Amino acid sequence: MLELKNLYFTIADHEKSGGIRNIIDGINYAFDDGKFYAITGPNGSGKTSLAKLIMGINPVTKGSIVYDGTEISALTITERARAGIAYSFQQPARFKGITFRDLLTIATGIEDEKKLLAILRRVGICPLSFMDKEVDAKLSGGEIKKIELATTIAANPKLAIYDEPDTGIDLWTIGPMVNLLKKELAENKTTTIVVSHNRSFLEAADVVMIINSGRIVYDGNLEGAMPLLEDLSVCTYRNTCEGEQDAGCYR
Amino acid sequence: MLDAIDKTLLKTVADLESLPKGAYNIRKNGKLLSRHVSANINIETNADETGIIVKIKPGTKNESVHIPVILSQAGLYDVVYNTFIIGDDAEVTIVAGCGIHCGTSDPEGHAGIHEFKVGKNARVTYVEKHYASGEGKGRRTLNPTTKVFLAEGAHAEMELTQIAGVDEANRVNEALLGPDSLLLITERVLTDGDQTAVSTNNIVLNGAGSRANMISRSVMKGNSRQTFYATMDARNKCYGHIECDAIIMDNGTNETMPSLKAEHPDAELTHEASIGKIASDQLTKLMSLGLTYDQAVNRIIQGFLK
Numbered sequence: 001m002l003e004l005k006n007l008y009f010t011i012a013d014h015e016k017s018g019g020i021r022n023i024i025d026g027i028n029y030a031f032d033d034g035k036f037y038a039i040t041g042p043n044g045s046g047k048t049s050l051a052k053l054i055m056g057i058n059p060v061t062k063g064s065i066v067y068d069g070t071e072i073s074a075l076t077i078t079e080r081a082r083a084g085i086a087y088s089f090q091q092p093a094r095f096k097g098i099t100f101r102d103l104l105t106i107a108t109g110i111e112d113e114k115k116l117l118a119i120l121r122r123v124g125i126c127p128l129s130f131m132d133k134e135v136d137a138k139l140s141g142g143e144i145k146k147i148e149l150a151t152t153i154a155a156n157p158k159l160a161i162y163d164e165p166d167t168g169i170d171l172w173t174i175g176p177m178v179n180l181l182k183k184e185l186a187e188n189k190t191t192t193i194v195v196s197h198n199r200s201f202l203e204a205a206d207v208v209m210i211i212n213s214g215r216i217v218y219d220g221n222l223e224g225a226m227p228l229l230e231d232l233s234v235c236t237y238r239n240t241c242e243g244e245q246d247a248g249c250y251r
Numbered sequence: 252m253l254d255a256i257d258k259t260l261l262k263t264v265a266d267l268e269s270l271p272k273g274a275y276n277i278r279k280n281g282k283l284l285s286r287h288v289s290a291n292i293n294i295e296t297n298a299d300e301t302g303i304i305v306k307i308k309p310g311t312k313n314e315s316v317h318i319p320v321i322l323s324q325a326g327l328y329d330v331v332y333n334t335f336i337i338g339d340d341a342e343v344t345i346v347a348g349c350g351i352h353c354g355t356s357d358p359e360g361h362a363g364i365h366e367f368k369v370g371k372n373a374r375v376t377y378v379e380k381h382y383a384s385g386e387g388k389g390r391r392t393l394n395p396t397t398k399v400f401l402a403e404g405a406h407a408e409m410e411l412t413q414i415a416g417v418d419e420a421n422r423v424n425e426a427l428l429g430p431d432s433l434l435l436i437t438e439r440v441l442t443d444g445d446q447t448a449v450s451t452n453n454i455v456l457n458g459a460g461s462r463a464n465m466i467s468r469s470v471m472k473g474n475s476r477q478t479f480y481a482t483m484d485a486r487n488k489c490y491g492h493i494e495c496d497a498i499i500m501d502n503g504t505n506e507t508m509p510s511l512k513a514e515h516p517d518a519e520l521t522h523e524a525s526i527g528k529i530a531s532d533q534l535t536k537l538m539s540l541g542l543t544y545d546q547a548v549n550r551i552i553q554g555f556l557k
Contacts, residue, residue, distance in 0.1 A: 057535055077538040087539045093532040096468070096496065097554030106550065107540040155540065 001191050002031040002054070002159060007063035009049050009214075023049045025214035026063070031159075034189040036182065038205035040197055040229070046214040047195045048090060051161050054193075055087040056080045067159070086157035090164045090195075092148040094137050100147050101131050107155040123150040124180060125173060141168030149177065153184055160184070162194045166201070178204045260321045260350030263382045263414070275317040276303055278331065280324040292316055292343070302332035302364075305345070309338030309370060320349040325357035325389060332364045339370035339402075345377045349393055351416070353385035360392030367397065369432075372404040379409070383416030391416060396423040401432035403458065411438045412556075413448065420448040428489070430458030437466045439556045442475035442503070452481040456489035456518070467495040468555055471503025482510040485518030493522040498529055498555060500548075 004027050013021035023046050031037060039047050052058040054065060060073040072080055081087075086107075104119060105111050120126055125146045133139065135147060145168050152160055162181070166174050178200045184190045194201045202208050208225045210218040218228050257279065274292035277284040288294050291311040297304050305316055322329060337343060349361045369375050383391040399407055413420055426434050440448050454463050469477045483491040497505040511520040529551050537547035 055539060057539070076544075077535065078541060078543050081539050081541040089532075089536065089539075091532075093530065093536040095533055095551065095554055097557040098551070102550075102554065103540065106537060106542060151540065 001033040001068060003066040004029045004054075005064045005066065007050075007053065007065065008061045009046075009053055009058055010061040022214050024053060027214075027216055029209075029216055029219070031191060031193070034185060034191055035206045036185055036204060037191075037193045037207050037209060038201045039193060039195045039209045039211060040202060040225075041211035041217075045211045047211050048163055049214075050211065051087070051163050051193065051195055054159075054161060055085060057087070081155075084158035086152045086155045086160050088148050088152040088160070088162040088165055090167060092135075092144050094139070094144065095135050097134065099132050099134050100126070100151075103135060103147070103151045104154050107151050119154045120150070123153050125177060126150045142170060142173070145169055146173070149180075153180070156188065157190060159191045160193070162192070162196075164195055164197075166196060166198045174198065174200050256323055256352045257321055260323075260352055260382070260384070261319055263348075263350055263380070263384075266346075273315050273317075274305075275319075276305075278318075278320045278329075280322055280327055281329040284321075289314065291341075294318075297332065297334065301330070302334070304334045304336065307335070307337045307341045307343050307373075309340055309373075311338065311341040311343060313342060315344040315346065317346045319347065320361055320363065321352075322349070322359050322361055323352040323354070323385075325353070325355040325359065325387070328358070328360040328362075328392070330362045330364075333366070335365065335367045335375075337367065337369045337373045337375050337405075339373055341370065341373045341375075343373075343375055345375060346379075347377070348380040348382070349395070350381075351383040351385070351391045351393070353383065353387040353389045353391050355387040356389050357387075358390040358392065360390075360394070362394040362396070364396045365398070367399045367407065369399065369401050369405040369407055371402045373402070374406040375408070377407065377409045379411045381413040381417055381420070383418075385416075390418045392419045393417045394421045394423075397425070399424075399426040399434065401426070401428045401434060401461075403430045404432060405429065406433045408435045409437070411436065413440045413442075415441055415443070417442075417448070418446050420446075420450075422448065422450040424450070424452045424454075426454045426463070428454070428456050428458055428461035428463060430487075431460040432458060433461070434463040435466075436464070437468075439468045440477060441470045441472070441552075441556060442477055443472040444475060445473070446475040447477070448475075449478045450480065452479075454481070454483045454491065456483065456485045456491050457487060459487045459489070461487065461489045463489075463491045465491075465493045465495075467493075467497075467507075469495075469497040469505060469507075470500065470552055470556060471497065471505055472500045474502050476504045478506045478508075480508050480510070481522075482512065483520055483522075484512045484514065485520055486514045488515060488517035489519070491518075491520045493524075495522075495524045496555070497526040498552065499526065500528070500552075 007027045009024035056077040065073045208222050274289045276286045276294045291308040293306045353359050381393045481493045493509040495507050505526050507524050509522040534547045
């Protein structure tokens with residue numbers, strides 16, 4: 001359903017020799033239809049960059065992205081959205097004068113009150129009182145993430161990408177959130193990619209992928225991933241660590 | 252009585268399809284076109300015949316007054332002085348607005364000076380829209396002034412909007428707040444082409460426990476220019492906030508000057524101001540929901556000025 005071929009995302013970096021840095025460093029991977037993927041890995045490893053490449057938010061430097069048999073790496077965000085890809089942002093945009101209802105209508109084209117309420121019921125995590133809330137700076141981090149997730153699901157995507165959906169979400173909502181994504185997948189065959197560090201998502205996934213330094217270093221079940229995850233959790237700066245003087249981390 | 256242009260102007264500035272229910276006063280090209288009073292709301296021409304006096308009886312509930320002005324006569328500059336006296340404990344909505352249709356190269360303009368005396372514990376909602384249209388090249392000027400006096404416990408909510416087509420605007424809002432009164436002003440101004448708009452706001456928090464919130468939303472398209480001044484002057488224990496946001500599109504320019512004066516140790520005054528282009532994360536979000544870039548821009552501006 002989604003195939004990444006020799007995919008690169010490169011940025012200018014004057015500290016590096018050659019003046020460039022590969023954030024995504026030649027990824028080859030095929031995602032199967034209707035499966036649940038959890039992408040994890042250390043901070044700065046390239047997880048969000050990869051997710052944004054798929055949605056078209058980051059431009060592909062080299063390589064290709066094939067979605068449902070079509071090369072999409074030159075398509076705009078809008079075209080990819082209309083082709084059935086949806087993206088849930090780690091830090092959702094905040095607006096002035098745009099409500100949750102407006103976002104649902106934009107995502108679905110539905111204005112009918114009953115149908116909008118049916119969507120809210122289906123998604124479940126947003127109370128009715130959210131409907132006419134402005135998606136502005138007054139919302140808490142958890143509230144806006146619930147709205148972000150609900151809007152993504154409401155669009156009925158074929159491929160849904162969630163970037164750290166649990167940030168700011170209370171402990172009691174994470175379980176239902178995981179179940180919701182699994183239900184959407186079971187009922188609508190939504191291929192689901194979740195970028196997360198949260199064990200609940202890793203446990204729910206059919207495939208756990210670990211990204212480090214812009215490359216996929218593991219894909220398989222959670223059990224097999226555990227030794228590597230424990231290793232990576234020790235220190236993500238070990239390659240650049242220069243002892244006491246310039247640790248490059250905040251220890 | 253109302254021709255097609257009049258009807259379009261009325262619909263745009265006052266959401267009126269035909270003559271409104273309740274009290275109204277419609278002024279066309281500097282003259283009274285139509286008036287209706289109700290049991291609780293009286294409208295009369297003032298002594299020097301330069302405008303109207305609207306009196307709302309104390310205790311009036313859930314009534315409205317429409318006082319639109321329409322201009323379609325070339326070369327006319329219409330100045331009107333209107334006074335609103337809102338009785339104690341009354342609750343009323345006042346819808347004003349000025350629509351200009353300019354079909355020639357002669358300039359047309361309107362200056363509405365509106366004074367509100369809001370009685371004790373009365374609540375008034377004031378909605379004012381300004382709009383200009385027409386294929387003529389004549390310069391369209393709208394210079395509205397509002398002066399608000401709030402008695403003890405009075406609430407005033409003012410929505411002031413300049414929608415489109417106004418070449419030059421010099422907007423002035425002044426308010427004097429009594430004890431425990433509340434003033435909410437939301438001003439939205441959209442300019443395009445070579446239009447200019449200046450908004451000057453002076454709010455005096457005079458009474459103990461008074462509160463004021465001024466929200467300004469500006470959008471500058473084309474080469475247009477807007478200037479926003481807002482001063483909150485706190486003379487008692489009170490709370491005041493100014494929020495002014497400006498979105499620049501194309502080559503528009505903006506100056507924003509919120510100013511806070513505390514003349515009392517228990518005054519609490521805050522402001523936030525921003526000027527910039529549409530935030531890219533907002534555009535990206537709406538495009539990821541299937542809108543094109545242009546649709547996303549329009550939707551964001553529409554919400555911002557809503």
